[in-house]
Amino acid sequence: MAEQVDARDLKSLGGFLRAGSIPALGTSFIENLLDPKTPLKPILKEAIRLRRAHFGNSFKLHVLENAKKGGCSEDCSYCGQSSKFPTPVTPSAPLKASELIAGAKEAQASGAYRFCMAIARRGAVEADLRVVGEAVSFMARDLGLKTCFSSGFLDDAALDFLKACGLDRINHNLNAPREVYPRICSSHTYEDRLQMARRVKERGLELCCGFIVGLGESLKELAGLLQDLAELKPDAIPVNFLIPIPGTPLEGAPPLNPEQCLRVLCVVRLLLPATEVRLAAGRELHLGALEPIGFLVADSAFLGDYLTAKGQEGSRTLRMVRALGLDPLQA
């Protein structure tokens, strides 16, 4: 039985946080941390302390490249790239290896530590793998740039091939809690995603695995997802905040509460203190004036645009990172 946090007892909460092993305390403890009635201050203080203890002043900036836009067969309700919804995204042909390499060089020159490529499909096809494999080999060998690839479900042979080409990391998000999944997607399940994430680790690749806040999840459901992440132990956790895309079933989703967004980010840090926690898509839209504080809890962020939505101008993000006394890691 998990211990309960008394929201009025700051001393007791501080003691629980410093004691560590929060995942072992169970989902009801995590749910209490997520509850707006529990004071945010001690949670935030501890999250900032842990971030500093594990990462010092270093900060990682990632550039995201949409290597094949739109036309995806899946029906994820939050996604502008699904072929099932009338979104403004026009499907495009996959980028060539030379175009990916040019993007990677530009990203590196702009201060990126990692170049993340995404292909909107249920799973990359052989031609995609050949192109990405060729580009990644160059990035690893000639640019020394860290790389990540995201393309739905990949079999073991594809994962092994990409690893042999020099790929560091695969992104495969859980996105929504188990209970929410049937409401937001009918073409695959939460369990499918969890299994894929586990296989990435089994094949010896780094795993980037996160979620989206704002899909109609309850605190209890989100706590369950965070508990799964704590058990999965990804190498990186991107925390996204829903950007409602016109034409998708979630286009009218209400704005999120900035304090609650910050709280979720802090709870992820408390659960996995030494894991890369990324302030990902939607930070600009939902954190508002609290955004700089989020940079003191996270240790990575995206530089520039997201897959189908505009992000903050890269130079502005860099200025903010430096103004906060953080040092962007260079590849």
Ligand code: SF4
């Ligand atoms: S989130 Fe990925 S799998 Fe789902 S529709 Fe978008 S591109 Fe396809």
